[in-house]
């Protein structure tokens with residue numbers, strides 16, 4: 550069956566999200582959009598997790614079902630900020646898990662490292678290497694996916710993240726990473742230019758902070774697979790039944806223009822090349 554899967558969303562317990570996000574609203578607008586598998590968002594948050602347990606039923610397949618028959622997969626996102634080899638690092642990763650029992654074990658492990666209740670996307674000071682060790686010790690089927698890989702601050706390939714490759718970030722566990730999220734500002738064609746990414750499945754999801762249909766599923770993954778966590782893992786890890794991603798026009802993403810807030814300067818890529826990447830306001834000042 551064709552699954553249109555949005556594998557990264559957030560609950561109302563994450564910063565800067567709609568306070569009206571509920572399972573019912575997510576389902577309602579996902580159905581309207583044509584999305585038929587949704588990440589739950591924020592499984593690390595105790596209040597959201599309690600709601601998920603109340604609203605969603607497990608049947609052993611690893612895919613959860615709402616009371617009205619809509620499908621979800623357990624998903625969270627965490628932020629790691631740390632120093633590695635004397636250099637500051639920061640990165641967001643997506644976590645997918647098979648069932649509530651695994652989620653409980655993930656949350657217990659994370660609780661030893663910090664709090665989970667202040668934000669749906671909690672921040673930790675340990676490394677991605679430690680993250681993989683922790684997760685794989687719990688369940689090899691926890692999928693770890695670098696989130697919105699090209700965004701400047703917390704994307705693995707962003708200019709401020711401190712990393713330039715999956716290997717640099719995950720070191721000896723790089724082979725545990727099977728997919729990256731290309732994010733809203735990039736599309737597969739842009740990622741194909743980097744041959745070191747050829748071995749990764751290029752996923753993309755909405756990272757929606759509300760349930761509105763112009764946000765939910767604005768990027769999504771199309772799978773031709775059966776409805777199970779195993780099939781989803783095969784699609785992510787081996788591209789078995791992975792058809793394509795649904796993409797926004799990448800220029801809609803907010804990272805293609807450059808400029809200075811203080812100089813009130815905004816430049817398109819073409820304009821900034823013409824100016825040799827020097828801010829015209831600064832230039833005027835120094836002359």
Ligand SMILES: [Zn+2]
Pocket residue numbers: 626641696697703
């Ligand atoms: Zn993120």
Ligand SMILES: [Zn+2]
Pocket residue numbers: 557558559626670696756
């Ligand atoms: Zn996110």
